[in-house]
Amino acid sequence: MTHRRPSWRPSPAQLPLLPAALLLVLALVGPALAPHDPLATDVANGLQPPSAAHWFGTDQLGRDVFSRVLVATRLDMAIAFAAVLMSALAGNLIGAACGFLGGALDRWIGRVVDVLTAFPLFVVAMALVAALGNSVSSVIYATALINLPFYIRLARAEVAVRRHAGYVQAARLGGTGDARILLFVLLPNALPMLAVQMSLNLGWAILNGAGLSFIGLGVRPPTPEWGVLVNEGAQFILTGQWWVALFPGMALFGAVYAFTLAGDALRDLLDPRRRT
Amino acid sequence: MLILRRILATLPILLGAAVFTFVLTRVLPGDAASFLASGQASPEEIAALRAQLGLDRPLHAQLMHYLMQLARGDWGQSFTTGQAVTADLLQRLPASLELTFFAFALALAIGVPLGVAAAVRPGSWVDHLCRAVCTAGSCAPTFVVGLLLIYGFYFLLGWAAEPIGRLDALVAPPPTRTGFLLIDAALAGDAAAWRSALAHLLLPGISMALFSVAPLARITRSSMLAVLGSDFMRTARALGLPRRQALFGYALRNALLPVLTTLGMVFSYMLGANVVVEKLFAWPGIGSYALDALMASDPAPVQGFVLLVAALFSLVNLGVDLLGSLADPRAGEAP
Amino acid sequence: MSGVLLQVRDLSVRFRRRARSVVHALDGVCFDLAAGQTLALVGESGSGKSVTALALAGLLDPAAEVTAGSVRLNGTELIGASAKTLQAVRRGELALVFQNPRRALNPIRRIGRQIEDALQARRPRPARAARERAIELLAQVGIAEPAARWHAYPWELSGGMCQRVMIALALSGEPALLIADEPTTGLDVTTQAGVMDLIAAQARQRGMATLLITHDLALASGRCDRVAVMHAGHLVEDAPVGALFGAPAHPYARHLILSTPRLGLPLQALRAVPGEVPDLGRTDLPPCRYAERCERRLDAACERTPVLSAFAPGHRVACWNPL
Numbered sequence: 001m002t003h004r005r006p007s008w009r010p011s012p013a014q015l016p017l018l019p020a021a022l023l024l025v026l027a028l029v030g031p032a033l034a035p036h037d038p039l040a041t042d043v044a045n046g047l048q049p050p051s052a053a054h055w056f057g058t059d060q061l062g063r064d065v066f067s068r069v070l071v072a073t074r075l076d077m078a079i080a081f082a083a084v085l086m087s088a089l090a091g092n093l094i095g096a097a098c099g100f101l102g103g104a105l106d107r108w109i110g111r112v113v114d115v116l117t118a119f120p121l122f123v124v125a126m127a128l129v130a131a132l133g134n135s136v137s138s139v140i141y142a143t144a145l146i147n148l149p150f151y152i153r154l155a156r157a158e159v160a161v162r163r164h165a166g167y168v169q170a171a172r173l174g175g176t177g178d179a180r181i182l183l184f185v186l187l188p189n190a191l192p193m194l195a196v197q198m199s200l201n202l203g204w205a206i207l208n209g210a211g212l213s214f215i216g217l218g219v220r221p222p223t224p225e226w227g228v229l230v231n232e233g234a235q236f237i238l239t240g241q242w243w244v245a246l247f248p249g250m251a252l253f254g255a256v257y258a259f260t261l262a263g264d265a266l267r268d269l270l271d272p273r274r275r276t
Numbered sequence: 277m278l279i280l281r282r283i284l285a286t287l288p289i290l291l292g293a294a295v296f297t298f299v300l301t302r303v304l305p306g307d308a309a310s311f312l313a314s315g316q317a318s319p320e321e322i323a324a325l326r327a328q329l330g331l332d333r334p335l336h337a338q339l340m341h342y343l344m345q346l347a348r349g350d351w352g353q354s355f356t357t358g359q360a361v362t363a364d365l366l367q368r369l370p371a372s373l374e375l376t377f378f379a380f381a382l383a384l385a386i387g388v389p390l391g392v393a394a395a396v397r398p399g400s401w402v403d404h405l406c407r408a409v410c411t412a413g414s415c416a417p418t419f420v421v422g423l424l425l426i427y428g429f430y431f432l433l434g435w436a437a438e439p440i441g442r443l444d445a446l447v448a449p450p451p452t453r454t455g456f457l458l459i460d461a462a463l464a465g466d467a468a469a470w471r472s473a474l475a476h477l478l479l480p481g482i483s484m485a486l487f488s489v490a491p492l493a494r495i496t497r498s499s500m501l502a503v504l505g506s507d508f509m510r511t512a513r514a515l516g517l518p519r520r521q522a523l524f525g526y527a528l529r530n531a532l533l534p535v536l537t538t539l540g541m542v543f544s545y546m547l548g549a550n551v552v553v554e555k556l557f558a559w560p561g562i563g564s565y566a567l568d569a570l571m572a573s574d575p576a577p578v579q580g581f582v583l584l585v586a587a588l589f590s591l592v593n594l595g596v597d598l599l600g601s602l603a604d605p606r607a608g609e610a611p
Numbered sequence: 612m613s614g615v616l617l618q619v620r621d622l623s624v625r626f627r628r629r630a631r632s633v634v635h636a637l638d639g640v641c642f643d644l645a646a647g648q649t650l651a652l653v654g655e656s657g658s659g660k661s662v663t664a665l666a667l668a669g670l671l672d673p674a675a676e677v678t679a680g681s682v683r684l685n686g687t688e689l690i691g692a693s694a695k696t697l698q699a700v701r702r703g704e705l706a707l708v709f710q711n712p713r714r715a716l717n718p719i720r721r722i723g724r725q726i727e728d729a730l731q732a733r734r735p736r737p738a739r740a741a742r743e744r745a746i747e748l749l750a751q752v753g754i755a756e757p758a759a760r761w762h763a764y765p766w767e768l769s770g771g772m773c774q775r776v777m778i779a780l781a782l783s784g785e786p787a788l789l790i791a792d793e794p795t796t797g798l799d800v801t802t803q804a805g806v807m808d809l810i811a812a813q814a815r816q817r818g819m820a821t822l823l824i825t826h827d828l829a830l831a832s833g834r835c836d837r838v839a840v841m842h843a844g845h846l847v848e849d850a851p852v853g854a855l856f857g858a859p860a861h862p863y864a865r866h867l868i869l870s871t872p873r874l875g876l877p878l879q880a881l882r883a884v885p886g887e888v889p890d891l892g893r894t895d896l897p898p899c900r901y902a903e904r905c906e907r908r909l910d911a912a913c914e915r916t917p918v919l920s921a922f923a924p925g926h927r928v929a930c931w932n933p934l
Contacts, residue, residue: 111288111292112292114288114289114292115288115289115292115293115296118289118292118293118544118586118589118590118593119293119296119544119582119585119586119589120544120545120546120547120548120549120585120589121544121545121548122545122548122549122551122552123547123548123551123581123582123585126551126566126567126570126578126582127296127297127300127578127582128300129570130300130570130575130578131299131300203415207415207417210417211417211418211419211552214417214419214552214555215551215552215555215567216567216571217570230419230420230423234419234423234556237423237426237427237431238426238430238431238439239431240427240431242427242431245423246420246423246424246427249417249419249420249423249424250420252417252420253415253416253417253420256414256415256416256417257411257412257415260411260414260415506714507709507711507714507715508714508715508716508717508718510670510709510715511707511709511715511716511717511777511780512717513670513701514668514670514701514706514707514709515701515702515728515729515732515780515783515784516698516699516700516701516702516732516733516784517728517729517732518732521728521732525720525728526717526720529719529720530717530718530719533719603719604719605719605764606718606719606764606766
């Protein structure tokens with residue numbers, strides 16, 4: 001199997017990766033670029049529509065919506081990344097072990113996975129956050145748990161297919177232990193598929209995290225996070241101050257879209273056979 | 277026989293759900309006994325209460341006790357409403373179900389025809405519209421869509437009903453028979469209530485439906501494309517079968533089989549999205565019930581909600597399975 | 612010429628591939644088929660035999676394009692014909708039988724009902740009459756207990772039986788021409804014989820012409836009046852079966868025959884056809900597509916596209932240096 005190193009000249013196929021890259025940059029340096037302090041209140045100037053001074057207007061406490069949306073990028077990205085990384089790592093190890101070793105382990109984990117997928121994902125998140133307490137880490141764990149079955153199944157399938165491949169048999173014959181085969185032979189081969197799935201999952205994790213904070217679980221005001229911002233602004237929609245809720249909403253949409261694009265582009269780059 | 281087997285297959289899931297909620301309650305901070313007893317209770321009184329609630333027994337005994345309770349229909353009591361959880365859930369279930377069914381029907385009515393049209397005319401504007409809807413739909417958070425709809429159709433255009441609750445404040449609800457307002461209003465011949473109920477269903481229903489339109493349209497389109505290129509469709513053309521029959525009787529019927537399996541997933545997603553939509557539109561369903569309980573650290577309703585949702589999901593999956601075996605005579609045969 | 616049922620002239624087809632390249636699948640194919648005759652179209656994989664069959668019936672992929680040529684069935688021009696005309700022809704005079712019969716049938720519909728669908732499309736009739744005719748057809752194609760088998764699904768039947776159902780479907784319109792595209796590939800030898808016998812018997816009974824597409828020369832030799840050999844999208848030889856096997860004119864045809872096992876001939880005498888079929892996607896395809904493999908190649912003469920010309924009465928060959 002050939003590994004194609006990504007070229008560093010931006011090709012048309014790599015263009016869709018830019019929005020996601022931009023988001024990552026914003027997550028890193030965003031807070032430094034914010035024109036106003038996201039937490040600074042100025043009630044006299046509350047609920048002002050978008051203007052030159054405040055690009056996204058102000059919320060009910062006079063805080064600059066643009067700065068809040070910008071600063072929130074970091075938290076949303078961090079939550080989503082942490083969750084996806086966690087579930088990808090854990091899921092891969094568990095799934096690979098299942099695919100490789102089979103037997104009772106495989107069967108029991110399979111059953112647990114089946115039970116897990118029986119729950120609407122949001123409900124699992126709610127229940128977990130209820131149990132673990134209302135904090136950012138709970139949301140991360142919940143989002144990771146939700147995604148876990150997906151990665152388990154993916155890794156299991158990939159490994160089960162390759163388990164009997166020639167090079168694995170050769171490694172076995174050479175005396176390499178099962179664990180080493182798993183870690184150094186099988187897993188690396190599954191990586192390209194993994195990268196694609198992770199990117200697509202990121203968008204989904206962002207949606208999930210924001211949804212949970214919208215209903216009050218996880219991140220809470222006044223911490224700027226997109227879901228929280230939408231929640232704070234929701235009541236003002238009825239009175240016509242759309243900017244408080246809809247700008248963060250658009251940011252959410254944009255972020256998810258960016259990562260979906262990136263995921264599709266990665267898929268085309270890494271496995272051209274799969275272009276739809 | 278097959279039906280029985282399928283029903284039996286759902287039991288482990290329900291069991292798993294029960295164990296899950298049991299585990300959660302033990303992890304929940306806040307000892308139930310301390311909560312129940314008032315602030316002035318002495319440690320002995322709390323200990324007595326704990327023994328009464330069975331909280332001092334070993335964990336597996338508690339689990340058995342818990343499972344027995346569930347089987348008996350005793351799902352605990354809500355501290356906030358003071359009623360049995362089962363009663364609360366039953367009272368609020370029709371509201372959630374009506375909303376979910378409405379959104380589900382909407383998603384099907386939009387998604388499937390869109391996917392079919394896109395597959396039959398590849399490269400046309402319908403195809404592009406389908407792809408745009410699929411991408412946008414799967415990226416748009418339900419609550420943002422809801423807010424957008426409220427702003428656009430309620431505030432700006434004034435077309436939509438006030439996004440609060442299931443009926444206009446001034447409209448009297450019809451006598452409760454099923455709990456489904458559309459049905460109850462129809463049964464009572466109450467046109468005003470019926471129209472109001474429908475108007476209030478629209479915005480939340482569309483919000484919930486949009487996210488599901490995307491996967492439905494996508495799967496319908498790809499399934500239809502695959503079927504249209506298959507050998508038996510070529511035979512249908514070679515036989516000169518009328519276009520309508522070839523498209524609907526032959527192609528669509530085959531193409532819908534994979535779509536059927538997605539339906540379970542879609543419904544499952546909607547059961548979860550219920551929570552968000554009910555909060556946004558102040559809809560008195562089980563989702564908002566559970567959420568309020570969660571915020572008040574009232575554990576029993578949350579558990580009840582999780583169990584109920586698992587049961588609903590299993591039921592829907594069962595239904596989809598059965599539908600599948602009806603639609604595809606190959607079901608159950610070795611592949 | 613009375614009795615010429617099918618007239619194919621200069622049929623050329625190309626396929627558009629993804630990377631903007633083009634595959635020249637067929638180039639200048641010409642042949643005639645008289646009523647009641649059986650013509651075998653033979654060649655290696657990729658020679659364009661199936662493409663010819665599909666092009667005749669207008670059933671090519673959307674990615675395919677008929678760039679030139681004419682196909683006349685009983686005087687009706689099929690190339691460029693309207694959808695309505697094509698549909699009418701397919702419901703009546705033209706019928707097809709495909710390879711992989713189990714995949715060519717609707718998997719979730721009972722076979723009896725599929726036959727009735729075909730019957731109703733040809734000529735609407737009351738349900739009862741359609742049912743009776745369907746059962747009758749099933750019996751005619753040699754399916755035992757046709758009334759019971761009516762209820763069967765394709766996955767419940769063997770490959771041979773599925774092929775018989777396909778033949779029943781094809782015969783439901785009383786066609787004048789039956790195009791059978793590799794009807795026996797994938798079936799075991801006994802079943803093959805059964806299916807071919809059935810086709811031959813029905814053709815005789817109904818005075819139906821048959822165009823048999825196959826890579827199996829042995830099959831062609833036993834069942835057909837005439838044989839046309841295709842190579843890389845070109846029709847290179849067209850002769851009565853005896854003449855072709857007795858005295859092939861085109862070097863490729865000769866190699867094909869030598870590579871076919873025959874009773875009495877020791878296996879060691881088998882010879883593979885030298886070289887490979889050229890990639891039809893190339894932009895530098897030589898005019899004679901066999902030239903690169905040909906041991907009889909004449910340097911100057913073979914630079915031009917060979918034309919099908921009379922070699923002997925009723926025997927045509929496209930070669931500048933025939934045997």
